[in-house]
Amino acid sequence: MSTTELPPALAPGAEILPEELGLTQRNHSFHLEGLRYDVTPPGMHYLLIHFDIPDADEAAWRIAVDGLVRSPLELSMADLRARPAVTMPVTMECAGNGRARLTPRPVSQPWLDEAIGTAEWTGTPLAPILDEAGVDPDTVELVFTGADRGIQGGVEQDYERSLTVTEATRDDVLLAYEMNGRPLAPQHGFPVRLLVPGWYGMTSVKWLTRVTAVAEPFDGYQMDAYRVRHDPDEAGVPVTRMHPRALMIPPGIPDFFTRERLVDAGSHRLLGRAWSGWAPIVGVEVSVDGGEWTPAELGAPNGRYAWVAWRTRWEAEPGEHELACRATDAAGNTQPEDQRWNHHGFQNNAVQRVRVTVRER
């Protein structure tokens, strides 16, 4: 069995490996034309599944709340549903989105731009549950365990991630059991998952079985894996919140194979969405053929954590063109025009570029 470390990043022009092809078949991308919807329809939301989708029995499902707590809890799904429910639209993105556009290409799930989605999540806040369990003041982190088990980097593991007490007890951190008003689909964490709005998706542990209060920072495999490193041997910086990103609906009609676009000359509406986990989006700009960045019109916000719509017009002249868009948030973060490489290919929020052929009307 091949359980060795991932191969190093691959040189420019290197082949996409059979393993990468296998991963990208399981891990579904969003369809960019779905940016027309405020809330992503079922089945169009991105998916990143580390191991297998567990065979979950809702009636038998329990979440243990244990570790450094005064009163350990065992919560059934009925217990969760009996607690106060919150519904909110949240945009989620994989930390590896954009990885396949890096050169050299870090080898893992080879995302292009579409590891995104926005759902209306319903669940119950975690903080009151932790309060009820009585988390010890010595606790520094909560560890969240999923039911999906497998091997990564040679380490057999349940999927596990942690959060500091401060982050875990934010009002908007939920134990979520519905997506778009329906029970979670198996592949999205049925019957219950953690939801941490604003953070990249790896934090929102699916198929949640356990929440454990611990006195030391958790050093499990997935904590080490999700770090931004420019050298493989450096400690690196943890991946946390989503960096700003704007995406557009590619205009016109596609070529089946190349996905390049064909539009008629004239005035076209360009539409898209933008989000950031750090602060609200304050601007989206569009550039044609590498020219100046011109502001698009922003739609009304839909809560703090859902993407915001944007639109502008493009006067399309016959010929070959390249459209680009970029978002800026209220914390002053904006998207780079060029790819910023790191060892595992995280947080690559370089601007989207769409090639379009414009023909005479």
Added chain:
Amino acid sequence: MSTTELPPALAPGAEILPEELGLTQRNHSFHLEGLRYDVTPPGMHYLLIHFDIPDADEAAWRIAVDGLVRSPLELSMADLRARPAVTMPVTMECAGNGRARLTPRPVSQPWLDEAIGTAEWTGTPLAPILDEAGVDPDTVELVFTGADRGIQGGVEQDYERSLTVTEATRDDVLLAYEMNGRPLAPQHGFPVRLLVPGWYGMTSVKWLTRVTAVAEPFDGYQMDAYRVRHDPDEAGVPVTRMHPRALMIPPGIPDFFTRERLVDAGSHRLLGRAWSGWAPIVGVEVSVDGGEWTPAELGAPNGRYAWVAWRTRWEAEPGEHELACRATDAAGNTQPEDQRWNHHGFQNNAVQRVRVTVRER
């Protein structure tokens, strides 16, 4: 804009092209552990979308029934819903399933084994609608037009496929508007699609806007594209019904990157599903390490067109093993042990092989 013909098939070991990566991000695969469900949960069913998902307005949607008919019709969604409704479970598979396992690899959507799914489809039979329109006796085919438009092989087109009058008027051919008891998702053809049980998925035209009775066999792009050719210049044979296939849930736990499996030594249940568009499944067999084929136990059929469950036991001895399964239908069709190459990589129903490492308990 690159709208040229697809490149020829690629040599053994050739790189997967960026265009193939782009296609496989849009075209979602089934998750094999989902073989545990009789009916595939929303979002786990395979998807093959030639062009873009149209922005459909259900209230304004019309299906035109025209061509060689006495009384052309314009059917609204309300008209369709007022007609008799039929619900049935149907297994659907892409004609290109297995393409990426061929050597040399035909270049298109690079499916492995998972371009499958089974849904409970609800719709109204097409035959009475054709009867009402009064199809002329000179009609030889019905042409079905979708709202998705794009360019393929240099040809700008609406997605269009035809059926003979005999096939189109089968009782079980539906205009389907629900999947698993809910309106179709946009990516599955909302608000209405053709459903042709038993045939590969390209026939079940999504986003259906028009049904046209014609006096000559339809020679549109997609009719020429979906043919089995061993030489690119031969006329070839049309792709029609699904060839038999059995798939198993890979046992044990996966390695994240290689998807190879790890199980403990001992007795394991192997489970899967099997189907054929030609005739009911009469047998599924399992082979370990290339040894003899031994029969699995078949579950009860779930209608003529849904996959049938199968199960068997495997006494797993420590070491490296390869499991394989194959289905046989009542028409005497069975799966080949080796890949059978053809020019565009259709109907590749070679047996599934799953590599497993067994460890001492």
